[in-house]
């Protein structure tokens with residue numbers, strides 16, 4: 001077994017990816033010393049196995065600041081994955097779209113982020129360079145693999161907020177002014193922790209809805225889960241297809 005599996009953190013509604021993995025071993029969050037998420041759609045376990053022939057370890061069910069967990073707890077999974085030998089980490093999340101060209105149901109690579117949680121997992125610690133937090137060469141390879149498959153894949157800026165309430169239309173207008181294309185309640189602290197540990201990070205938002213005020217519909221967690229489940233297939237095809245999980249060390 002590859003001693004450096006690719007880590008993949010699965011966000012809301014995206015757990016279906018686990019069904020395509022040839023499972024070698026599972027570890028419950030509790031057995032890894034991690035807090036268990038209370039949010040529907042977030043099971044708490046790691047799955048070691050292979051996907052499209054590549055060694056992977058999935059993290060199913062992250063924990064969030066909005067559940068009352070600390071920045072340290074929210075990023076414990078990333079430290080655990082690094083301790084298992086993970087060097088390349090894929091983060092996924094469900095997010096609202098602020099960009100009129102990025103329709104719900106499509107995927108967006110995170111070119112960069114805005115950490116608007118007012119929190120850091122590194123408090124008391126290390127100055128960490130985030131000038132290329134999301135690996136540009138790995139992203140280029142993922143874009144090429146998506147293009148080869150005919151999969152639409154946007155790229156843009158993700159704003160990470162604490163939640164759990166969805167945003168107001170005024171907050172969404174503010175975020176657009178700040179340059180955000182998508183908004184969600186996870187990922188940014190995990191990226192910061194991963195970069196501090198020297199991991200390579202690629203990240204995907206599943207755009208599950210128009211952000212507040214962009215479309216007339218009210219936001220609903222069940223809709224977020226349902227669109228995530230419908231879109232999970234496209235990401236699965238990308239990652240399990242040729243080039244999808246090519247080791248970025250070799251790019």
Ligand code: HPA
Pocket residue numbers: 094095096097166167183184185208209210211212219224
């Ligand atoms: N806002 C914040 N988080 C989200 C959204 C949203 O519109 N959709 C999915 N997660």
